[in-house]
Amino acid sequence: MSKIRLCKKCGFILGTRPGLKEQDGVCQACINEDNKKNIDFKSRQTWLTQYIKDNKTNPTYDCIIAVSGGKDSTAIVYRLMKNHGVKNPLLVTVCDEFTSTQAGLHNRKNLGDTFGVDHIIFRCNPHDFKKHTKEDFENELHPLKWIERRLYEIPYEIAKAYNIKLVFFGENSAYEYGTSDQLDVFHSTLCDDDTKVIYFGAIYPYGNFDSLEIAKKCGFRDLNYYNEWQRNGISSFDSYTQIDSIGYLAHHWCKFVKFGFQRVTDMACRFVREGHLTREQALALIDENDWRLDGATKRDFCRTIEISEEYFDEVVEKHANKNLVYKDINGNWKRYKCK
Numbered sequence: 001m002s003k004i005r006l007c008k009k010c011g012f013i014l015g016t017r018p019g020l021k022e023q024d025g026v027c028q029a030c031i032n033e034d035n036k037k038n039i040d041f042k043s044r045q046t047w048l049t050q051y052i053k054d055n056k057t058n059p060t061y062d063c064i065i066a067v068s069g070g071k072d073s074t075a076i077v078y079r080l081m082k083n084h085g086v087k088n089p090l091l092v093t094v095c096d097e098f099t100s101t102q103a104g105l106h107n108r109k110n111l112g113d114t115f116g117v118d119h120i121i122f123r124c125n126p127h128d129f130k131k132h133t134k135e136d137f138e139n140e141l142h143p144l145k146w147i148e149r150r151l152y153e154i155p156y157e158i159a160k161a162y163n164i165k166l167v168f169f170g171e172n173s174a175y176e177y178g179t180s181d182q183l184d185v186f187h188s189t190l191c192d193d194d195t196k197v198i199y200f201g202a203i204y205p206y207g208n209f210d211s212l213e214i215a216k217k218c219g220f221r222d223l224n225y226y227n228e229w230q231r232n233g234i235s236s237f238d239s240y241t242q243i244d245s246i247g248y249l250a251h252h253w254c255k256f257v258k259f260g261f262q263r264v265t266d267m268a269c270r271f272v273r274e275g276h277l278t279r280e281q282a283l284a285l286i287d288e289n290d291w292r293l294d295g296a297t298k299r300d301f302c303r304t305i306e307i308s309e310e311y312f313d314e315v316v317e318k319h320a321n322k323n324l325v326y327k328d329i330n331g332n333w334k335r336y337k338c339k
């Protein structure tokens with residue numbers, strides 16, 4: 001039944017993530033991590049300082065920074081202001097409709113409090129959010145397809161409206177997750193002569209603990225600070241990523257039944273690449289935790305898009321890839337073991 005293959009270096013499942021490249025049993029994300037040592041980040045940083053200076057088109061704002069309030073966006077604001085001469089960025093956050101955590105609300109507010117900057121909090125039409133999220137969940141088991149696109153488009157549209165040329169985002173996820181072998185500085189489609197979207201993760205090599213350390217110094221708080229939510233499956237090793245809203249994680253869990261991996265795999269394999277875990281430790285964490293769907297997440301997701309938890313299960317059943325996952329005696333979806 002099971003034909004599951006795992007990356008020889010990090011343990012990530014091969015052949016299921018759409019677009020993931022591989023070579024000789026090694027995933028492209030691992031190859032990319034090694035290739036980072038051939039990228040001259042120092043000269044990219046020097047280039048950026050001058051580029052920002054040369055491309056100030058708005059008399060008030062130097063640039064837009066797309067932020068969630070998470071550790072990465074906090075570290076980006078800090079670095080742009082400290083190292084690259086940015087004095088007055090305009091921050092833009094695009095919200096979702098799920099229940100916010102206390103930590104998430106604190107961190108978002110903290111950006112303005114710490115850095116003393118303007119911040120646009122953009123709420124998409126909640127009717128549109130619910131409609132698209134429900135449809136994409138039902139049709140593709142890809143619930144946040146719509147809002148994830150809007151997360152990129154809205155800061156870009158605001159840049160146009162304010163005549164601001166530069167927009168910063170965090171990591172270049174195509175490179176970090178191995179669907180591209182190029183660590184591009186500019187976004188491939190959201191760029192024209194008037195507006196440039198830049199991945200900050202292509203200027204500084206991305207590291208989980210590196211940005212966490214900076215963010216904590218700037219007042220960032222994780223879930224443990226308020227002791228508000230012990231997330232089933234993740235809390236043991238991650239209380240500081242994707243912590244802003246409760247229902248959001250259902251989106252990641254959907255990948256588990258479709259592709260055989262979700263958040264724990266992504267994080268644990270990244271920790272292997274960054275040298276914080278061995279492949280064996282990662283596989284143990286994945287086996288123990290990646291199948292779990294947090295109860296509060298499921299409730300919040302269903303409540304927000306106005307469906308019952310029974311209906312949620314029906315939709316999942318319809319889309320589950322039964323070559324990768326099976327339902328155990330307790331009704332939980334589990335991944336087949338790798339032979």
Ligand SMILES: [Zn+2]
Nearest residue numbers: 007010027030
């Ligand atoms: Zn790998």
